[in-house]
Amino acid sequence: METNLLSLFVKSIFVDNMIFAYFLGMCSYLAVSKNVKTSLGLGIAVTFVLVVTVPVNFYLNQYLQANHLGFLSFILFIAVIAGIVQLVEMVVERFSPSLYASLGIFLPLIAVNCAIMGASLFMQQRVSTDITSAGAATVYGLGSGIGWLLAIVGLAAIREKMQYSDVPAPLKGLGITFITVGLMALAFMSFSGLKI
Amino acid sequence: MSQLFSKKNKEVFANPLSINNPITVQVLGICSALAVTAKLEPAIVMGLSVTVITAFSNVIISLLRKTIPNRIRIIVQLVVVAALVTIVSEILKAFAYDVSVQLSVYVGLIITNCILMGRLEAFAMQNAPWESFLDGLGNGLGYAKILFIIAFFREILGSGSIFNYNFVDALHLKDFGYLNNGLMILPPMALVVCGCIIWYQRSRNKELQEK
Numbered sequence: 001m002e003t004n005l006l007s008l009f010v011k012s013i014f015v016d017n018m019i020f021a022y023f024l025g026m027c028s029y030l031a032v033s034k035n036v037k038t039s040l041g042l043g044i045a046v047t048f049v050l051v052v053t054v055p056v057n058f059y060l061n062q063y064l065q066a067n068h069l070g071f072l073s074f075i076l077f078i079a080v081i082a083g084i085v086q087l088v089e090m091v092v093e094r095f096s097p098s099l100y101a102s103l104g105i106f107l108p109l110i111a112v113n114c115a116i117m118g119a120s121l122f123m124q125q126r127v128s129t130d131i132t133s134a135g136a137a138t139v140y141g142l143g144s145g146i147g148w149l150l151a152i153v154g155l156a157a158i159r160e161k162m163q164y165s166d167v168p169a170p171l172k173g174l175g176i177t178f179i180t181v182g183l184m185a186l187a188f189m190s191f192s193g194l195k196i
Numbered sequence: 197m198s199q200l201f202s203k204k205n206k207e208v209f210a211n212p213l214s215i216n217n218p219i220t221v222q223v224l225g226i227c228s229a230l231a232v233t234a235k236l237e238p239a240i241v242m243g244l245s246v247t248v249i250t251a252f253s254n255v256i257i258s259l260l261r262k263t264i265p266n267r268i269r270i271i272v273q274l275v276v277v278a279a280l281v282t283i284v285s286e287i288l289k290a291f292a293y294d295v296s297v298q299l300s301v302y303v304g305l306i307i308t309n310c311i312l313m314g315r316l317e318a319f320a321m322q323n324a325p326w327e328s329f330l331d332g333l334g335n336g337l338g339y340a341k342i343l344f345i346i347a348f349f350r351e352i353l354g355s356g357s358i359f360n361y362n363f364v365d366a367l368h369l370k371d372f373g374y375l376n377n378g379l380m381i382l383p384p385m386a387l388v389v390c391g392c393i394i395w396y397q398r399s400r401n402k403e404l405q406e407k
Binding site for chain 1 (some may be wrong): 228231274279286300301307309382388392405406
């Protein structure tokens with residue numbers, strides 16, 4: 001059992017990486033990755049929300065499947081996510097105003113981050129294969145979050161360095177960022193088939 | 197009638213197709229754009245689904261815009277979008293099951309597609325239903341267009357086929373030593389192809405270039 005969880009954890013970070021394998025959370029990934037510090041803050045917030053929402057949605061999904069209400073899952077998942085993001089925002093504001101100030105607008109925006117919704121939907125798909133318990137769902141959420149964090153901090157570091165390089169004018173900004181992410185994804189592909 | 201198709205309304209519809217494209221210029225809705233483009237068929241289904249959902253959610257929010265309290269508007273928008281996505285997803289499961297399996301979670305992810313939220317916030321909350329409908333239609337089709345271009349190149353080079361018609365085998369190209377480029381089917385190449393489209397568009401339109 002423990003080795004299963006460990007394998008799920010490592011796989012969700014490297015092999016099933018949210019950004020490089022599924023392109024989830026791409027919008028905020030491209031918009032925010034201009035400097036390492038804010039990326040780290042956003043990455044931590046995303047990880048935290050994932051760790052909370054995936055197990056909650058796991059229980060919700062069990063209830064829905066038992067009552068043949070599967071078609072309601074989209075609406076309820078997004079409601080849970082929006083609610084929890086709101087809750088996290090209030091808790092952070094109350095207990096750590098400095099972190100709240102540094103995250104700013106990104107906290108509420110996490111609600112519409114595809115990575116959060118995506119993790120819940122993948123969890124729903126894999127309930128019968130490897131995510132069979134709430135513990136596994138938590139581990140999956142944590143792994144996906146850390147994978148996302150790793151990807152955004154990596155890209156932010158590359159983009160900080162790239163400010164000083166001579167990029168052709170039409171490729172500047174968005175174009176070269178896309179190609180950089182493509183090359184990073186290619187590098188991450190070498191992890192596929194990784195087993196523990 | 198002439199008022200319905202005034203010059204301004206035409207611009208609202210046509211701008212997102214080219215100069216203000218949601219993917220390459222506004223950088224919205226990238227997630228699903230890249231994941232479903234290994235083949236043309238799912239890419240087109242995805243593009244049309246997003247177009248329908250964007251257009252109708254724009255109309256609904258635009259009709260409700262004066263009654264929605266400002267503080268809870270995000271929740272209201274999410275609920276409207278989630279309801280529409282559920283309908284589209286059920287229709288796909290009923291009439292195009294194979295494609296809906298290929299699209300897997302990405303149909304559900306239309307809910308969090310930034311194009312939808314972006315257009316609802318930026319356009320439908322301030323404009324009348326008809327303009328909002330045109331804006332949604334234009335942005336959806338602009339999105340579908342990029343999906344089509346990426347999927348076109350990826351399917352031709354990666355699988356050697358167009359709409360599942362395998363021309364490489366039909367022309368016996370493999371006898372001449374031709375090989376499909378398997379790399380094109382893998383996720384990283386979607387990003388690179390999209391980067392190249394942006395490169396092309398920006399070298400044609402100088403005003404889009406970043407400093």
